[in-house]
Structures are given as structure tokens and as C-alpha cells.
Amino acid sequence: MSFKEYDVVIVGGGAAGMMAAAQASASGIKVALVEKNSQLGRKILLTGKGRCNLTNSRPWDEFKEHVHPDSGFLRSAFMSFSNTDTVAFFNKIGLPTVCERGQRVFPLSGRSQDVRNVLECYIENRDNVDIYVESEVVSVLSSPKGHFVVEIMALAGKISMIQIVTQSVIVATGGLSYPATGSTGDGYRFASSFGHSIVPTRPSLTALVPYNYNFMLSGLTLRNVSLSLIVDGGVVQSEFGELTFTGGGIEGALGFRVSRRAVKALDEGKKVEVLIDLKPAVTEAELKSRVEREYSPNIKLQRFLERFLPVQAVKPFMDANPSLTFQSLPVRLKNWRMQIKSYVDFKRAVVTSGGVDLREVSRKTMESKLVPGLYFAGEVLDLDADTGGYNLQIAFSTGAAAAKAVAVRAISQ
Numbered sequence: 001m002s003f004k005e006y007d008v009v010i011v012g013g014g015a016a017g018m019m020a021a022a023q024a025s026a027s028g029i030k031v032a033l034v035e036k037n038s039q040l041g042r043k044i045l046l047t048g049k050g051r052c053n054l055t056n057s058r059p060w061d062e063f064k065e066h067v068h069p070d071s072g073f074l075r076s077a078f079m080s081f082s083n084t085d086t087v088a089f090f091n092k093i094g095l096p097t098v099c100e101r102g103q104r105v106f107p108l109s110g111r112s113q114d115v116r117n118v119l120e121c122y123i124e125n126r127d128n129v130d131i132y133v134e135s136e137v138v139s140v141l142s143s144p145k146g147h148f149v150v151e152i153m154a155l156a157g158k159i160s161m162i163q164i165v166t167q168s169v170i171v172a173t174g175g176l177s178y179p180a181t182g183s184t185g186d187g188y189r190f191a192s193s194f195g196h197s198i199v200p201t202r203p204s205l206t207a208l209v210p211y212n213y214n215f216m217l218s219g220l221t222l223r224n225v226s227l228s229l230i231v232d233g234g235v236v237q238s239e240f241g242e243l244t245f246t247g248g249g250i251e252g253a254l255g256f257r258v259s260r261r262a263v264k265a266l267d268e269g270k271k272v273e274v275l276i277d278l279k280p281a282v283t284e285a286e287l288k289s290r291v292e293r294e295y296s297p298n299i300k301l302q303r304f305l306e307r308f309l310p311v312q313a314v315k316p317f318m319d320a321n322p323s324l325t326f327q328s329l330p331v332r333l334k335n336w337r338m339q340i341k342s343y344v345d346f347k348r349a350v351v352t353s354g355g356v357d358l359r360e361v362s363r364k365t366m367e368s369k370l371v372p373g374l375y376f377a378g379e380v381l382d383l384d385a386d387t388g389g390y391n392l393q394i395a396f397s398t399g400a401a402a403a404k405a406v407a408v409r410a411i412s413q
């Protein structure tokens with residue numbers, strides 16, 4: 001067993017932990033960044049379909065609409081390290097960025113590995129940061145002297161134990177989604193051991209699986225459609241945009257946007273349906289006029305439908321509406337209803353909803369209100385967001401806020 005001492009130990013080298021290390025290092029304090037994988041930021045590599053949508057440049061008033069369950073919690077951290085700061089930071093350390101449709105910011109190179117690499121390189125070049133990879137934090141204990149003892153199992157070669165004594169700990173272990181990237185919920189265990197409550201965790205931004213899902217739809221993207229989520233017979237959310245069907249079920253921007261509520265309702269045993277309006281830009285009466293205008297007695301219904309739907313959608317649409325006629329076509333096109341049976345679990349969910357209860361964490365510093373010196377950053381918190389670069393910004397803002405606070409704590413002690 002070997003012993004070391006640092007001002008702060010950051011547990012988890014994902015987006016939040018790496019940003020916390022980068023920001024804490026700037027204040028000159030002694031930092032240990034501990035990651036159980038053999039490389040930092042493994043999840044960053046997967047983001048944005050390999051392109052990494054690293055933030056969203058919308059102003060706070062619009063940005064906050066995409067953050068759940070309490071955007072107010074993020075406000076202070078966002079104001080002190082905002083989406084503009086994220087872009088400026090990455091530009092400064094050598095990553096040019098580009099802003100695309102929907103205000104989504106990507107690296108100009110279009111490669112997520114460049115985001116990870118510049119961040120890693122920046123941290124590696126700081127003299128006051130030690131990076132431990134293949135090192136799993138197994139426990140975080142408080143010592144009677146007001147310090148923490150962090151126990152690390154070094155996994156490379158012969159397994160050995162390291163103990164680090166530190167004034168502050170930032171738990172940045174992520175949530176439960178894509179566990180193959182290392183986020184296996186360890187932070188919840190550390191938080192609970194200090195008396196923190198964990199808001200029940202659920203997969204979010206995940207595929208919804210309809211009953212009798214028609215796999216012929218797989219690979220189809222419907223643009224400019226609207227989708228309503230119906231729970232126990234009442235519409236609870238309506239969205240407009242792009243809907244994608246995959247081998248997993250209903251996904252794409254629209255599917256993901258309603259998945260948070262849908263998963264919760266399914267877990268609560270409620271009846272969950274989605275209603276797709278394939279022609280939201282026109283009224284039922286307008287559609288009826290078009291059908292009447294274009295109808296001819298010689299045309300088959302299936303052929304006729306190809307004027308209204310992508311070819312791939314025609315057969316599944318007819319299967320779902322076995323009594324479809326020319327007369328019922330307008331109403332059916334505006335009301336394609338699917339009852340949802342289940343959802344794709346954490347293995348392929350983009351984020352985790354739930355986590356360390358925000359009421360027990362300072363929104364300014366990310367410090368635990370129960371244990372001085374213990375901080376949380378990133379997806380381990382009960383904070384998540386829609387797709388569009390919001391989740392990484394949560395990781396960066398909360399990581400930076402925690403880093404700033406531990407530096408103040410270290411200097412004042």
C-alpha cells in the first residue's frame with residue numbers, strides 16, 4: 001500500500017472530471033485525476049455519432065428549457081462557465097469549432113477524438129496534475145481530521161492499492177448509461193455512504209419500443225412530423241421535428257425528447273402511447289381535399305399512399321391501419337398511434353436521469369451540503385438534458401464550478 005497527498009482528488013476522468021482537472025490546475029493546487037479505464041474520456045469518443053456535439057450556443061433563457069428536472073440548479077454554474085466559455089476554452093487550447101443547425105457546436109474537424117485529445121493534452125501538460133489511469137476508486141472515507149482518504153485499486157499489471165489523503169474530493173463518475181465506457185454508478189455508492197439521497201435513476205434519451213414493433217420501419221427517418229406522448233389517455237408532451245426508427249425502436253430527436261417522461265410513466269405502470277401526425281403542416285380538411293383531388297378509381301391505395309409517405313413507411317402504415325380506406329386516409333395520416341411496450345435500457349441509453357439529489361448540493365459550488373469538501377460534477381447529479389450539446393455543457397459547467405470552489409477551499413485552509 002502506498003500513500004500520497006493532494007489538495008483535490010477528482011474521481012472519474014470523463015467530460016466533467018477532465019474539465020474539473022483543467023480548471024483546478026489553473027489555480028496551482030495539487031490535483032489527482034483518477035480514472036478506471038486505460039484512457040481518459042472514453043465516452044466523449046462516442047458522442048455526437050463520433051463528431052462530439054460539445055455544447056449548444058443558445059442563450060441561457062433558451063438553453064434552460066432543455067435541462068431537467070431543475071434548470072435553476074444549473075444557472076449559477078452555467079453563468080460562471082457558460083457555453084461561450086466552453087467554446088472559448090476549446091478554441092484557446094487548440095480546437096477550432098463550428099456552430100451548426102440548432103445551435104449545436106462541433107469541432108471543426110468533425111472528430112470527437114480531437115475534443116478528448118486536446119483536453120487530455122492540456123491536463124497532461126500541467127505540472128500540478130497527476131493522472132492515474134487503470135485506477136479504480138473503491139472507497140472514499142472521511143478521516144477524523146476533516147480530510148478524506150481515497151482508496152484506489154491500481155489495475156495495471158499486478159493489482160495494488162494506493163491511499164490518497166486529500167482536503168477535497170470531486171465525484172465525477174457519470175451515471176449508468178453506456179456502462180462499457182466506465183459509468184457504472186459508483187458515484188451513487190460513494191454519495192450514499194456519506195448520507196446523500198439518490199433520486200431513482202432511469203435511462204433517458206433512449207429508444208421506445210412499441211407493441212408489435214414493425215422492424216420494416218428500421219432505418220426510416222421522418223422529417224417535419226409531430227409526435228405527442230400520451231400517458232393514461234392524456235397528451236402530456238408534443239414535439240415537432242425528426243423521428244427515426246431503428247432496430248431498437250422509436251428514436252431520433254423527437255423520440256429522445258419524449259423518452260424521459262415515457263420511461264418514467266412505463267416504470268409507474270401507466271399506459272404509454274405515441275401519436276404521430278405525419279402531416280402536421282396541413283389540416284385534416286386540407287388533406288381530405290387533396291385526397292379527393294388526386295383520387296382516381298384505377299389507383300391502388302398502396303400506390304396512392306406513396307404520394308404521402310416515404311415508400312419504406314407505406315407497408316408498416318397499412319399494417320398498422322388494416323381497415324384503411326381512401327376516406328379514412330386523412331384522419332389516419334394525422335393520427336398514427338402506437339402503444340409503447342418498453343424501452344431500451346442503460347446499455348444503450350444516451351444519459352441517465354436521476355442521481356445525487358440536487359437539494360443536498362450547493363448550486364453555486366457543487367459542494368455537498370452534508371459533508372464539507374465533498375463535491376459532485378456531471379451526470380452523477382440528478383441533472384440531464386435533451387440532445388443538442390446540453391449534456392456535455394452540464395458536465396463542463398458543473399466540473400468548472402466544483403474546480404473553482406476546491407481551489408478557494410485549498411487556498412483558504
Ligand SMILES: Cc1cc2nc3c(=O)[nH]c(=O)nc-3n(C[C@H](O)[C@H](O)[C@H](O)COP(=O)(O)OP(=O)(O)OC[C@H]3O[C@@H](n4cnc5c(N)ncnc54)[C@H](O)[C@@H]3O)c2cc1C
Pocket residue numbers: 011012013014015016017034035036037040041042043044046047048049052053054055135136137138172173174175177178181182183184185186187349350351377378379380388389390391392393395
Ligand atoms: C452514445 C452517446 C452519445 C452522446 N452524445 C452527446 C453529445 O453529442 N453531446 C452531449 O452534450 N452529450 C452527449 N452524450 C452525453 C454525454 O456524453 C454525457 O452526459 C457526459 O459524457 C457525462 O460526463 P461525465 O463526466 O459526468 O460522465 P462520464 O463521461 O460517464 O465519465 C465518468 C468517468 O468516471 C469513470 N469512473 C466511474 N467510476 C469510477 C471509479 N470508481 N474510479 C475511477 N473512475 C471511475 C468512468 O470510467 C468514466 O470515464 C452522449 C452520450 C452517449 C452515451
